[in-house]
Amino acid sequence: MNRIGVFCCWCGSNIAGVLDLDRVLEETAKIPGVAHTEYYKYFCSQPGQEMVINAIREHELDGVVMAACSPSMHEGTFRKAAQRAGLNEYQLEIVNVREQCSWVHQLEKDAATDKAIKLIAAMVEKTKQNEPLTAGTAPVVQRALVIGAGISGMQAALDIANGGCEVVLVEKEPSIGGHMAQLSETFPTLDCSQCIMTPRMVEVAQHENIRLMTYSNVDEVTGNVGNFHVKVRTKAAFVDRDTCTGCGLCIEKCPAKTSSEFSRGLENRKAIYVNSPQAVPNQPVIDAEHCMYLLNGKCGVCKKVCEIGAIDYEQEDRFEEIDVGAIVVATGYDLYDQKEFPEFGGGEIPDVIDGLQFERLNSASGPTLGEIRRPSDGKIPKQIVFIQCCGSRDPENGVPYCSRICCMYTGKQAMLYKHKVHDGQAYVFYMDIRAGGKGYEEFIQRGIEETNTIYFRGRVSRLYRQNGKVMVSGVDTLSGQTIEIPADMVVLATAIVPSEGAAQVAETLNVATSESGFFAEAHVKLRPVETQRRGIFLAGCAQAPKDIPDAVSQAGCAASKALALLASRQLKSEAQVAIVDEERCAACGMCVAACPYGARTLDEERNVAEVDESLCEGCGACVATCLNKACELKNLTSRQISTMVGEL
Amino acid sequence: MKLVLERGDFTRTFHERLKELSGQDLFTCYQCGKCSAGCPSAAVMDAPPHAIVRLAWFGQEDDLMKLNSYWLCAACLTCDLRCPKGIDISRIMEALRVMFLRPREEPDMVPPESLPKDMLSRIPQQALVAGMRKYTK
Incomplete structure (x- = not known):
């Protein structure tokens, strides 16, 4: 005879505000085998957990059904409590009456209560058939993978490496540093980006625990937390970057030119190139799309001038498989394309540039060596207009969210412009100034007061060329006037969007992204650097737009979570795994093909399928595939499922 | 109203004169409106105090001079007391009165x-x- 306890949580008023819990208790108490029923305001609280523990002991319960919130929220909490009471943790089950009853049926209270009673009854029947399970353990590979080597990825890699674990740092570009390497000076202290960044890039490259893989992509990830198998593809650089000394002679002699991505089209680069003279690593790569030799077999100048013979036109993509215990995703961001703004010229007006282009113009290592000169004719712009919220906070035509950094960098750029062009006038069109960071508000005000930048509260409707000027038609809603400015140059603070490869990485890692395409965190407030998939963490703009201090903080947090995981050395594996009824198994191998975790193999001698319990995640794909019904999941057998269905 | 900001006609002269006469820096203004919120005369002014600062910020001297706001300022100093940036708006009003009167024949x-x-x-x-x-x- 079973002795099941049913505990209904109020969840404050989340559940009790809709469900008639008195009736729930009354009805569930009638179910055969239910020995105890109880409700409480917050079972997840300390006194709530004690109530469950005491009831298990007092009523000698052999199964517990918690009618509460989602199991992803508190299954662990309650199972630990059951364990403390001496009950096997897998004898406790959760019925999610919050998300599945009270939240979705707020206006149909009676029907919601009926539904809750049925769901609880079904779970009671399942629990009666549960078996006590013991989870096995699996070793944790003492190595982490960091995807993306911008400031976030570099910080995460350094923190993990300094914690004593090996790190594989994979970067798709030929060199590391990400967008921060493009910046001129950084708010709110105006540190030169290169000055604070370059030493860190060198530290990453030279760290004994960091293995840097640039010009590389993560192609495939299998396995699971503690033991991921990662396949990294290093793109053909057509240069042996291990022997190349980075002398740069090949770059100097290469006759093929194309627009530089690093300078955002403001200057040209060669077909064999490095992003900047400060690039780490500074060994070049050949861009096969523009190399004359690779395109039509003529040229070969780089190979002729290279004294150490590092040029290799035959080079192919290389693949390497690496096992890691934890993964940090730091894939960063891109800017919303100017082409999306036809009212601003759609990228066709040369003197309308985006924020990163302005950074390159202002950078001492940029195309103008730091002089503010406009792209069309190289003149110094005397009237410059900055337009904030280009694409941001525009759910109709752009993205609905605030890109968070534009207020600050626009204020900074207006200030830096005035530092260089003393007789120039800067104007900013803004919707709201969002300067919520340490020293940020003070920085914005300083910019306005010291440089007399004129801030218009309002958007710009149109930009067009006239007599060598860019005409700006905007409004100042504070004074109710329309504003027209014949500007020499216009800078658009375009929205921050997920980096180009982020969707592919999300698919490879099998982790979710939010509506906007940024990686989804497990819980916005309480688990902001974890994904729903254990062992995969988020850092920087991969998760949401953020500035450098926030990106660095989050990267440190992701690193500490990864280190904590690696430090555990052994991980508890899933206990509710698949089992094989060897009498029925025909060794057809369909389960082997269906298993996404590589946990199924065939024993050719005994002619049966087997389960590697350390790899099995209990997903049930094999159960669904098996034609002979030879496959079952522990504590979710087909008999249990049909009993549950019978109760509904 | 439409404001066209050509380079050249947007000069600092008006700002400088106003600053000299009032001792106040317009560019510290947040445009939060606390001055107008507490101004006992704002309801009868052509433009409330914060809007006067806004127009002054853009250097719109001619438009400003046509408004009655600075004549209706009672110099009660509530605005000065409340301003989060410590601007004495009443002094700006006074400066505008001075600017109006001085050039008269x-x-x-x-x-x-x-x-x-x-x-x-x-x-x-x-x-x-x-x-x-x-x-x-």
Whole structure:
């Protein structure tokens, strides 16, 4: 005879505000085998957990059904409590009456209560058939993978490496540093980006625990937390970057030119190139799309001038498989394309540039060596207009969210412009100034007061060329006037969007992204650097737009979570795994093909399928595939499922 | 209203004169509106105090001069007291009155001695001061 306890949580008023819990208790108490029923305001609280523990002991319960919130929220909490009471943790089950009853049926209270009673009854029947399970353990590979080597990825890699674990740092570009390497000076202290960044890039490259893989992509990830198998593809650089000394002679002699991505089209680069003279690593790569030799077999100048013979036109993509215990995703961001703004010229007006282009113009290592000169004719712009919220906070035509950094960098750029062009006038069109960071508000005000930048509260409707000027038609809603400015140059603070490869990485890692395409965190407030998939963490703009201090903080947090995981050395594996009824198994191998975790193999001698319990995640794909019904999941057998269905 | 900001006609001269006369830096203004929120005359002004600062910020001297706001300022100093950036808006109002009066050809002031004695004892001090102010040409 079973002795099941049913505990209904109020969840404050989340559940009790809709469900008639008195009736729930009354009805569930009638179910055969239910020995105890109880409700409480917050079972997840300390006194709530004690109530469950005491009831298990007092009523000698052999199964517990918690009618509460989602199991992803508190299954662990309650199972630990059951364990403390001496009950096997897998004898406790959760019925999610919050998300599945009270939240979705707020206006149909009676029907919601009926539904809750049925769901609880079904779970009671399942629990009666549960078996006590013991989870096995699996070793944790003492190595982490960091995807993306911008400031976030570099910080995460350094923190993990300094914690004593090996790190594989994979970067798709030929060199590391990400967008921060493009910046001129950084708010709110105006540190030169290169000055604070370059030493860190060198530290990453030279760290004994960091293995840097640039010009590389993560192609495939299998396995699971503690033991991921990662396949990294290093793109053909057509240069042996291990022997190349980075002398740069090949770059100097290469006759093929194309627009530089690093300078955002403001200057040209060669077909064999490095992003900047400060690039780490500074060994070049050949861009096969523009190399004359690779395109039509003529040229070969780089190979002729290279004294150490590092040029290799035959080079192919290389693949390497690496096992890691934890993964940090730091894939960063891109800017919303100017082409999306036809009212601003759609990228066709040369003197309308985006924020990163302005950074390159202002950078001492940029195309103008730091002089503010406009792209069309190289003149110094005397009237410059900055337009904030280009694409941001525009759910109709752009993205609905605030890109968070534009207020600050626009204020900074207006200030830096005035530092260089003393007789120039800067104007900013803004919707709201969002300067919520340490020293940020003070920085914005300083910019306005010291440089007399004129801030218009309002958007710009149109930009067009006239007599060598860019005409700006905007409004100042504070004074109710329309504003027209014949500007020499216009800078658009375009929205921050997920980096180009982020969707592919999300698919490879099998982790979710939010509506906007940024990686989804497990819980916005309480688990902001974890994904729903254990062992995969988020850092920087991969998760949401953020500035450098926030990106660095989050990267440190992701690193500490990864280190904590690696430090555990052994991980508890899933206990509710698949089992094989060897009498029925025909060794057809369909389960082997269906298993996404590589946990199924065939024993050719005994002619049966087997389960590697350390790899099995209990997903049930094999159960669904098996034609002979030879496959079952522990504590979710087909008999249990049909009993549950019978109760509904 | 439409404001066209050509380079050249957007000069600092107006700002500088206003700053010299009032001692206030317009560019510290947040445009939060606390001055207008507490101004007892705002309801009858053509434009409330914060809007006056806004127009001044853009250098719109001609538009400003046409407004009655600075004549209706009672100099109660509530705005000065409330301003989060410590701007004495009443001083800006005073500076605008000065800017209006100074360029006039004819002396527009009312010398105190021209007033009847019994009136002198009845009119508010503010009116008396306003009547003789600032014609320095």
